[in-house]
Amino acid sequence: xxxxxxxxxxxxxxxxxxxxxxxxxxxxxxxxxxxxxxxxxxxxxxxxxxxxxxxxxxxxxxxxxxxxxxxxxxxxxxxxxxxxxxxxxxxxxxxxxxxxxxxxxxxxxxxxxxxxxxxxxxxxxxxxxxxxxxxxxxxxxxxxxxxxxxxxxxxxxxxxxxxxxxxxxxxxxxxxxxxxxxxxxxxxxxxxxxxxxxxxxxxxxxx
Amino acid sequence: xxxxxxxxxxxxxxxxxxxxxxxxxxxxxxxxxxxxxxxxxxxxxxxxxxxxxxxxxxxxxxxxxxxxxxxxxxxxxxxxxxxxxxxxxxxxxxxxxxxxxxxxxxxxxxxxxxxxxxxxxxxxxxxxxxxxxxxxxxxxxxxxxxxxxxxxxxxxxxxxxxxxxxxxxxxxxxxxxxxxxxxxxxxxxxxxxxxxxxxxxxxxxxxxxxxxxxxxxxxxxxxxxxxxxxxxxxxxxxxxxxxxxxxxxxxxxxxxxxxxxxxxxxxxxxxxxxxxxxxxxxxxxxxxxxxxxxxxxxxxxxxxxxxxxxxxxxxxxxxxxxxxxxxxxxxxxxxxxxxxxxxxxxxxxxxxxxxxxxxxxxxxxxxxxxxxxxxxxxxxxxxxxxxxxxxxxxxxxxxxxxxxxxxxxxxxxxxxxxxxxxxxxxxxxxxxxxxxx
Numbered sequence: 039x040x041x042x043x044x045x046x047x048x049x050x051x052x053x054x055x056x057x058x059x060x061x062x063x064x065x066x067x068x069x070x071x072x073x074x075x076x077x078x079x080x081x082x083x084x085x086x087x088x089x090x091x092x093x094x095x096x097x098x099x100x101x102x103x104x105x106x107x108x109x110x111x112x113x114x115x116x117x118x119x120x121x122x123x124x125x126x127x128x129x130x131x132x133x134x135x136x137x138x139x140x141x142x143x144x145x146x147x148x149x150x151x152x153x154x155x156x157x158x159x160x161x162x163x164x165x166x167x168x169x170x171x172x173x174x175x176x177x178x179x180x181x182x183x184x185x186x187x188x189x190x191x192x193x194x195x196x197x198x199x200x201x202x203x204x205x206x207x208x209x210x211x212x213x214x215x216x217x218x219x220x221x222x223x224x225x226x227x228x229x230x231x232x233x234x235x236x237x238x239x240x241x242x243x244x245x
Numbered sequence: 246x247x248x249x250x251x252x253x254x255x256x257x258x259x260x261x262x263x264x265x266x267x268x269x270x271x272x273x274x275x276x277x278x279x280x281x282x283x284x285x286x287x288x289x290x291x292x293x294x295x296x297x298x299x300x301x302x303x304x305x306x307x308x309x310x311x312x313x314x315x316x317x318x319x320x321x322x323x324x325x326x327x328x329x330x331x332x333x334x335x336x337x338x339x340x341x342x343x344x345x346x347x348x349x350x351x352x353x354x355x356x357x358x359x360x361x362x363x364x365x366x367x368x369x370x371x372x373x374x375x376x377x378x379x380x381x382x383x384x385x386x387x388x389x390x391x392x393x394x395x396x397x398x399x400x401x402x403x404x405x406x407x408x409x410x411x412x413x414x415x416x417x418x419x420x421x422x423x424x425x426x427x428x429x430x431x432x433x434x435x436x437x438x439x440x441x442x443x444x445x446x447x448x449x450x451x452x453x454x455x456x457x458x459x460x461x462x463x464x465x466x467x468x469x470x471x472x473x474x475x476x477x478x479x480x481x482x483x484x485x486x487x488x489x490x491x492x493x494x495x496x497x498x499x500x501x502x503x504x505x506x507x508x509x510x511x512x513x514x515x516x517x518x519x520x521x522x523x524x525x526x527x528x529x530x531x532x533x534x535x536x537x538x539x540x541x542x543x544x545x546x547x548x549x550x551x552x553x554x555x556x557x558x559x560x561x562x563x564x565x566x567x568x569x570x571x572x573x574x575x576x577x578x579x580x581x582x583x584x585x586x587x588x589x590x591x592x593x594x595x596x597x598x599x600x601x602x603x604x605x606x607x608x609x610x611x612x613x614x615x616x617x618x619x620x621x622x623x624x625x626x627x628x629x630x631x632x633x634x635x636x637x638x639x640x641x642x643x644x645x646x647x648x649x650x651x652x653x654x655x656x657x658x659x660x661x662x663x664x665x666x667x668x669x670x671x672x673x674x675x676x677x678x679x680x681x682x
């Protein structure tokens with residue numbers, strides 16, 4: 039895992055390369071081969087989003103220019119074709135995020151069932167004041183997000199890949215403390231993830 | 246008299262509540278994959294004809310008849326000597342699992358609790374549409390859910406239900422999961438295709454329609470998760486099994502997601518045309534504080550205009566009944582608001598959602614949706630004049646219907662619905678602010 043510098047590009051500016059000199063590891067290379075096999079030979083551009091997911095996992099859940107360049111080189115595309123996709127989709131972070139990216143849904147169903155209390159609990163626990171901020175110690179990023187599609191289990195939040203549902207302020211605090219202490223993220227997750235299929239690496243976990 | 250509750254054998258999704266085993270063992274025990282071989286040996290046109298007769302309408306929001314949609318796809322013809330002329334281009338079946346409409350969460354439960362219903366649907370669908378490859382586009386946030394789906398696909402390969410020459414029938418089907426990355430607009434079918442091709446998810450102009458020119462320029466059909474998963478049970482059972490539920494033109498069963506101010510929010514499969522009040526009281530534990538505490542209901546996901554309490558008490562949940570109330574069934578995601586909820590705040594939040602999600606391709610939407618959001622933010626606080634309410638309404642009418650896709654329409658309807666039913670709330674707040682000043 040390369041060390042990522044935290045000096046970050048400002049949104050709206052063309053971000054600069056950080057000179058990280060990235061390359062794929064063997065595991066990642068295998069994941070890419072499996073991914074590319076899904077699409078017709080002459081349509082490898084389809085793999086832009088899947089490869090960006092792999093790149094984002096490689097770089098601590100955000101995409102420095104170098105990672106986007108690596109994806110572009112892998113698919114033999116101009117850099118802009120990758121950058122325009124990365125900047126279009128909200129799941130791609132063009133700025134560094136904390137170790138735990140806390141995304142609280144505040145859309146209609148969650149709002150009705152009390153997402154305000156969850157937001158203020160997250161803010162007071164992490165010391166963050168606004169959506170999009172990252173704590174100084176790099177532990178938490180808090181983002182208010184749009185509907186995550188778990189409306190019958192509202193209010194809810196997503197941290198990393200897991201959904202945490204039926205939240206109360208107490209439960210929220212418990213989860214955040216648990217994660218801060220290095221606990222297993224799956225413990226409170228709403229859907230028990232299966233160990234046999236990793237949708238990003240297209241294989242078993244850890245493969 | 247309330248409608249009878251569906252028995253497990255009446256349901257397309259018997260494990261929707263997640264009580265049973267979601268892996269292939271559990272699915273086979275519930276009768277899954279039984280009769281698949283026979284379906285793969287029946288002529289394709291018979292399947293399409295039966296789907297047409299079943300009256301199945303798309304479950305993703307628009308309610309387009311599925312049988313008709315499938316009949317637009319090219320089928321191989323015979324030449325004069327009776328020899329099959331193969332199709333020149335490959336066909337594709339794409340499943341839209343980019344569920345993002347606020348209020349809607351039915352596909353998530355299908356993916357995590359009954360993923361094999363979708364896999365079997367994709368197998369039958371690919372065969373019927375002559376597609377050798379099917380893609381399932383799952384929204385990127387559904388990471389744990391798509392891992393269930395991927396495992397289901399792996400299990401189906403291992404059991405010989407997927408791959409080359411399925412169960413000796415000569416049918417080849419490969420399924421691939423493609424994760425999205427967080428864009429509501431990719432739920433629009435042509436935007437989904439763009440995204441699947443590795444581009445920004447911006448809708449295409451239609452025509453050409455995907456059935457002629459879709460994924461990679463090849464004939465493509467795009468259907469919602471629920472629609473595809475309902476196909477195998479419809480084809481396996483007698484026609485009557487499906488058409489006995491609901492009113493004509495709205496037949497079958499449907500998953501309703503009931504969220505908001507109800508005692509037991511849930512996803513439930515129920516007959517179509519069920520009265521809205523019965524649905525909420527029978528399955529969702531009733532409105533918090535009783536039916537009289539009801540203020541408004543969004544009947545089909547955030548894009549559909551809301552209903553007031555009085556209409557909610559008598560309306561039936563199907564495509565035609567809700568259309569008659571100038572709203573829609575949409576994805577059948579019911580968001581209930583009781584009297585303690587600030588309706589204007591909720592609707593402003595929804596306007597903000599559309600502001601955030603506009604893809605930026607068409608000017609009326611890119612600029613207008615943000616404008617509507619800002620107006621809603623101000624007027625819902627009572628900052629403004631009564632005239633501005635008319636201006637807001639006129640503005641929504643100037644955005645609606647002037648864009649490439651239906652996103653802008655769906656973004657304007659909720660605001661129009663708010664103005665129709667809750668204009669008095671705006672007026673009260675504006676007057677209160679004015680008299681305080």
